[in-house]
Structures are given as structure tokens and as C-alpha cells.
Amino acid sequence: MSDEFIGRGEDRAVEILCKLFPDYEVLQQVHIKDLIQKSDFNNLGPQHNKHKHDIVLKKGEEYIVIEVNYKHGEVAEYKWNNVYKPLLTFEGHQTATIEDGECKHLFQLRNGIHSDIWLDYIDVIEALRLNGIEEPEA
Numbered sequence: 001m002s003d004e005f006i007g008r009g010e011d012r013a014v015e016i017l018c019k020l021f022p023d024y025e026v027l028q029q030v031h032i033k034d035l036i037q038k039s040d041f042n043n044l045g046p047q048h049n050k051h052k053h054d055i056v057l058k059k060g061e062e063y064i065v066i067e068v069n070y071k072h073g074e075v076a077e078y079k080w081n082n083v084y085k086p087l088l089t090f091e092g093h094q095t096a097t098i099e100d101g102e103c104k105h106l107f108q109l110r111n112g113i114h115s116d117i118w119l120d121y122i123d124v125i126e127a128l129r130l131n132g133i134e135e136p137e138a
Contacts, residue, residue, distance in 0.1 A: 009106045010054050010068045012116060013098055016124045017057060017066075021136050024057040024064075035065065036087045048083050063093040064133060069100060096131035098124060 010028070018026050029052040033041045041049060057064040065088050067080060085095050100107045103123035108114065 008068075008114075009098065009100070009103070012106060012114060012120055013066070013068050013124055014055060015116075016121055017055060020121075020125070021057050021059075021064075023136065024059045027056045027058060028054065030056040030065075032084065032087075035063065035093060036091055040087055040090075044083070048079065051079070051084065053084070059136075063088075063091075065093050065095050067095075067097045069097050094131075094133055096128055096133050098127040102127060102130065 014026055014028060017024075032044070032049065032051045032053065035053065035056070053065050054068045055066040057066070069076070080097065088095050098106065103126075105117060105119040106123040
């Protein structure tokens with residue numbers, strides 16, 4: 001059994017990002033230790049050093065780290081804004097969040113099922129834009 005947790009909207013976001021960023025490797029559930037310096041990782045406490053980032057886009061040495069936040073609480077928001085995002089930014093990585101409160105379709109279920117619609121693309125693109133992620137070069 002896997003210890004990975006894939007949240008609502010994450011798999012659909014991955015499908016969309018694969019199409020939007022065809023020259024990037026799209027990775028899921030990337031451990032924090034793989035994205036920051038060993039010394040910074042060693043300074044994290046046990047409540048932070050097990051974290052896995054939802055989606056990472058990788059092209060050469062360029063990384064875009066994306067968190068898909070469906071019903072994340074204040075603790076998760078605090079950790080992102082005060083621990084992970086500063087460390088990732090220090091490493092030169094771009095960061096973004098796809099927030100449930102800012103998406104109109106990506107997290108919606110009809111009869112318990114998500115219908116893949118083109119409006120999901122708008123939600124993902126708008127989240128990237130709000131986070132300052134530029135359109136990838138062709």
C-alpha cells in the first residue's frame with residue numbers, strides 16, 4: 001500500500017499541466033528533500049521534513065513547484081507560506097498554488113464524479129497567472 005495522498009483536483013491538474021508544459025517533466029508527490037539543500041532539510045523539524053509537494057514541473061535545472069489546495073486548513077497554509085515556499089524560492093524554484101476557493105470547476109463533483117471539462121484548463125491557467133508563472137517558451 002502506498003503512503004502517498006493524492007488530493008482532489010491533483011490528477012486532473014497533472015493532465016492539464018502535461019499539455020500546457022509539453023517540454024517539462026511532470027512529477028507528483030516530490031519529497032521536500034529533493035528540492036532544497038541538505039543543510040536546510042536537516043534544519044526542518046519532524047512536522048515539516050516528511051512533506052511531499054503535489055506537482056513539480058522540471059525542465060533541466062528549472063523547477064515549478066505546485067500545491068493543489070483542496071480544503072487545506074490554516075496549518076497547511078502556514079507551513080506553505082512560512083516554511084516551504086521561502087525555502088523553495090531561496091533555491092530559485094518558482095512556486096504556485098491552485099486554490100479551491102479560486103477555482104470554479106477543477107474541484108467540482110457532479111454525483112460524486114468530476115467531469116473533465118475545458119473550464120478546468122481556465123482554472124489551472126488562472127492559478128498559474130495569479131502566482132506569476134509565465135507561459136512556457138515554445
